[in-house]
Amino acid sequence: MSHINIPFFLPHMGCTQRCVYCDQNLIANEKLPAEEEFRRKVEAYLEASKKADSMEIAFFGGSFTVLPREVQKKYLSLAAEYVGKGAIRGIRFSTRPDAIDHEIINFLEEYPVTTIELGVQSADERVLTASKRGHDLVDILKSTSIVKRRGYRLGIQMMTGLPGDDYERSVYTADKIAALRPQFVRIYPTLVLKGTILEQMMNRGEYIPWEIEETLELADVIMSIFLRENIPVIRLGLYSENPDFESNIAAGPYHPALKSLVLSRMYRNRLEERLAGSGDIHLKVSPFDVSTAYGHGGQNRQYFMEKYGRRLCVKSEETLPRYCFEYQGRHVPLYKENL
Ligand code: SF4
Structure with a gap:
């Protein structure tokens, strides 16, 4: 089922303070458009995406x-017009955990809002404070509960590698988020963007950016938690269409296809944990996962050849679901089972 968001960016609008890592202007060099421009964009998306199963503004x-x-009324009303015509399923937006309460939801109820994404980032108080998030775990628990009880789809954004964060705290955050049963999750390993407070912290030696390798091993565990709980991870890794984005990353575990890299690593890890016998290694996977099982850029094939002198042979098998494989006649899920 294909879903399309018609995205409008409001860089930092409504932010009550600046989180140390954040520069939304770099991620999307846009601002909220005037009414005419808003309509033009929505209609262009509707024209270009006729085959989408669902769309949200x-x-x-x-x-x-x-x-x-x-300002909220203006854009909610504009978007509601398109929902009323049946062209769009509903409205979604992102906001802070301390910016959702029953009064706010009472206001929103007049509009066809379907999905609320909360920037949770971490469930650890030290990490929230060190990152200058300006809210605490109680805000997270209250807001997620309100969003769910009032019948909205809940999306949660989490980050790894924030100031004060470590492997255990990130896994704790993922566990806490999974227990909140969101409809989907986005995971953003922290990048040090030029001009942010985090860059100053790094330059003063107060923050050490994470390496890609430790991020991949952590992401294996975090993805495992969400996969096991059937919670879709709809994004892993910061992405921007701004051509200046990459040149403004000062440090951190950036890769333009991080999710694919993580899934490839999960195939490698699960297979290696079960590796048996000798000779070629034969796997069967869903047709959608053949290249991922071979590894991003063939990395897994190279890994097993260099480390074990064995050739990795991946076969497409229509009957297999995604994110698992068949090895030596056994069905193996992609998530770590002994978490
Ligand atoms: S991460 Fe912080 S600064 Fe960035 S948009 Fe969210 S609340 Fe605002």
């Missing part, structure tokens, strides 16, 4: 529910 990059009510 989405407001990202800031704290939507902190915007002045008049």
Whole structure:
């Protein structure tokens, strides 16, 4: 089932303070458009995406529910028109955990909002404080509970490698988030963007950026938690269409196809844990996962050849679901079973 968001960015609008790692202007060099431009964009998406199963008008990059009510009303009403015509399923936006309460939801109820994404980032108080998030775990628990009880789809954004974070705290955060049963999750390993407070912290030696290798091994565990719980991870890794984005990354575990890299590593790890016999290694996977099982750029094939002198042979098998494989007649899930 294909879903498309018609994205509108409100860089930092409504943010009550600046989180140390954040520069939304670099991620999307846009601002909320005037009405005419808004309509043009929605209609262009509708024309180009006739085959999509569902579409939402989405407001990202800031704290939507902190915007002045008049601004919220203007864009919610505009978006609601398209939902009323049946062209769009609903409205989604991202906001802060301390910017959702029953009064705010009462206001939103007048509009066809379907999905609320909360920037949770970490469940560890030290990490939240060191990252200057300006909210605590109680805000996270309250807001997620309100969003779910009031019948909205809940999306949660988490980050790894924030100041004060470590392997255990990231895994703890993933466990806490999974227990909240969101409809989907986005995972963003922390990047040090030029001009941010985090870059200053790094330059003063107060923050050490994470390496890609430790991020991959951590992501194996975190993805395993969400896969096991059937919670879709709809994004892993920061992405931007801004051509200047990559040149403004000062440090951190950046890769343009990080999710694919992580899934490849999961295939490698699960297979290696079960490796038996000798000679060629024969796997069967879903047709969608053949290249991932071979590894990003053939990395897994190279790994097994160099380490074990064995050739990895991956076969497509229509009957297999995604994110698992068949090895030596046994069905193996991609998630770590002994978490
Ligand atoms: S992370 Fe969210 S709340 Fe923090 S500065 Fe960025 S947009 Fe604002």
